[in-house]
Amino acid sequence: MKEAAVAADLYHEGERAVQRRAGLHHGGSPAPAVRTEIPEVARRFLLQQPMVVLGAADADGRIWATLLTGRPGFMRAEDARTVTIDARPGPGDPLHDRLTAPAPVGMLGIEPSRHRRMRMNGHAVPTRHGLHVTLDQVYSNCPKYIQKREYRWDPSESPGRPQRSRALTGHQQRWIAGADTFFIATSDRDGNADASHRGGNPxxxxxxxxxxxxxxxxxxxxxxxxxxxxxxxxxxxxVVPDWHTGALLHLTGTARTDWDPAHAAEVPGAQRLVEFTITDVIEIAAAVPLRWSTPVPSHFNPQ
Structure with a gap:
């Protein structure tokens, strides 16, 4: 099989600036793990997944993250550069309206049961059954901080009406304080989106x-x-999933990195801290039909 092409311009100005501040110095050539084409092993990985994380900006420029789900096979590589997803965000989802038109998207395929994840960034266009995504970047991530879970399919509940607010309720604060996983969507200066995973002990x-x-x-x-x-x-x-009920808590706002080493030293394992200011909250009960087992914490989680 022909070796997949490597993405030409791997790091943008913001990534290079953060790498320098963190004390890293990358050479001029991009890392070979980042490609513009989907390796064969990644195609098989996609076919096995019941879920993909998707990040994008809405019509007002706010960034949101969400989950798309389906029976394994709902997401597949049509060729080396394109992925078809037979799902779109539901009517209450913050990205429902935006993804009825072409949009830059960041995607994360993640398999908690085997500690595997893969990032895919590109441009989505709507189809009759979902989305067709042309990829610009494809790369695997390390398995750190993924809590091991097994899923089951439970479509018995329909998604609830979205509950919208500008701040977290007491229930939502406890939900986040007890979470061991969330997903974050960001974009670069040109609007190219990215979706990533964050995990740790509750x-x-x-x-x-x-x-x-x-x-x-x-x-x-x-x-x-x-x-x-x-x-x-x-x-x-x-987006913070409730792994037991299928509910999703969507948050949007702004984030900044706190580089003060004294602040990081107060948190076990922290290299630095990230502060997130919330501007909008959307909670949807039973948003997805997946239910997950009690987690086995990653042994990478700082205590």
Whole structure:
């Protein structure tokens, strides 16, 4: 099989700036793990998944993250550069309206049961049954901080009506404070979207107030895609799943990196901290038909 092409311009100005500040110095050639085409092993991986994380900006420029789900096979590589997804965000989802038209998207395929994840960034166009995505970047991520879970399919409940607010309720604050996983969407200065995973032991996300969160940035793959995007474009979106009920908590707002080493030293495992200011909240009960088992924490999670 012909070797997949490597993405030409791997790091943008924000990512390079964060890498330098973190004390890393990458050469001029891009890392070979980032490609513009989907390797065969990745095609098989996509076919096995019941879920994909998707991030994009809405019509007002706010960044949101969401989950798309389906029976395995609902997401597949049509060829080396395109992925078809037989699903679109539901009517209450913050990205429902935006994805009825072409849009830049960031996607994360993740398999908690086997600690695997793969990022795919590109441009989506709507189809009769879902989305057709032409990819610009494809790369695997390290398995750190993924809690092991097994899923089951439970379509017995229909999604609830979206509950919208500008700040977290008490229930939502407790939800986040007990979370061991969330997903974050960001974009670069040109609007190219990205979706990523964050995990840790319950409590790793601190609820500072009803409109402010803070979490540690642990040792990762040293690419700094998320922090690099925030360096040039502070808008970001989070989705926090309730693994037991299928509910989703969508947050959008702005984020900044706190580089103060004294602040990081107060949080076990933190290299630096990220502060997130919430501007809009959408909670949807039973948003997805997946239910997951009690997690086995990642052994990478700082205690």
């Amino acid at each position: 409590g790793f996300v601190e609820v500072v107030s009803p409109t402010e969160l803070r979490w540690p940035d642990y040792v990762g793959n040293a690419m700094f895609n998320t922090l690099g995007n925030l360096e040039v474009q502070p808008r970001a979106g989070l």
